[in-house]
Amino acid sequence: MSQHPRLTNRRFDRIVFNFPHAGFILMEHNKIQIKLHQDLVKGYFTSAREMLTESGEVHVTHKTNHPFSKWNIVKLAEEVGLFLVEEAQFTRGDYPGYINKKGSGRKCNRTFRVGQCSTYKFAKLPLQLYFPS
Template identity: 55%
Template sequence: MELDVHTMNQHPQLIYRRFDCTIYNFPHAGYLRGSFSSESDKSQILAHKNLVKGYFMSAHQMLCSRGQIHVTHKTKFPFTEWEIVNLAKVAGLYLVEEETFYPWQYPGYVNKRGAGNCDESFRLGMSSTFKFAKY
C-alpha cells in the first residue's frame, strides 16, 4: 500500500481506523538537487519540515483519544533546524517525552534509505524518539 503522509488519513483502507500509536522513523523528503543537495540548505530543510508537518496533521486525525505519535529523528545540526516540536504544536500536539534512540533496543531493526539504493542503511548518529499526544 502506497501512502502520502499528507493525506494518509483519507486513504480508503485507513479512513475509519484509529490508532493508539503511529510511528515515523527518520522522515526525509528526499534530495531536491540530487547529489548536489545539502541537508543544511534552507530549501532542503523546508521540504523536510513540510513533510513532517503534513505527517503530524494527518496522523493527528488518525489517533484515538489517548494515542501518541512517535517520530525518531537525528538531533544534531542541521536536523535540529527542522524544529520537530514546533511542527507538532502547529498540528495540535504536545511533547510527552524525548527518548534517546538506540537501535540495539529494537532487535531486528535496520534503517533503510528511501531513495536511490533502498537496500542501503544510513548513519544514524545522535537520534531521539519524540513522543507526542493531542492537546
C-alpha cells in the first residue's frame, strides 16, 4: 500500500480496513489459515504506519469471537510500533454507504454476517502521550 505510485509520499489522518481476510484456503480455525490472516493484517499495519500523519490513526474492524480472536490484532499492531487508542463497537452507520461484501468466490457480491466485532483504533504514539496527565 505504501509503495503504490499514487500513494507514495502521501500522509493520511485515518486509514481504515474493515474485516480483513486472506481468503479461504483452510478452515477458519486452522493454525495455518490464522497465520495467513495475521500476515495480511501485519502487512497492512506496517504499510499504514508509514502513511500516517503524526496524529493519524489506523483502524481495523474485526470479528472478536472464536476463532477470529486468535488473530491477536492488538499484538500484531504493537509488533510494528502501533499503540491501541480505543476498541469501539463496530457501527455500520459510522461508515455511510458501507456494505460489507465477501471478497472472493462465486458468492463474492453477497454480504456476510458481521456478528460480534469491534473497531480497533491504533496510533504511532501511546495514548498517554496524546493526553498527558
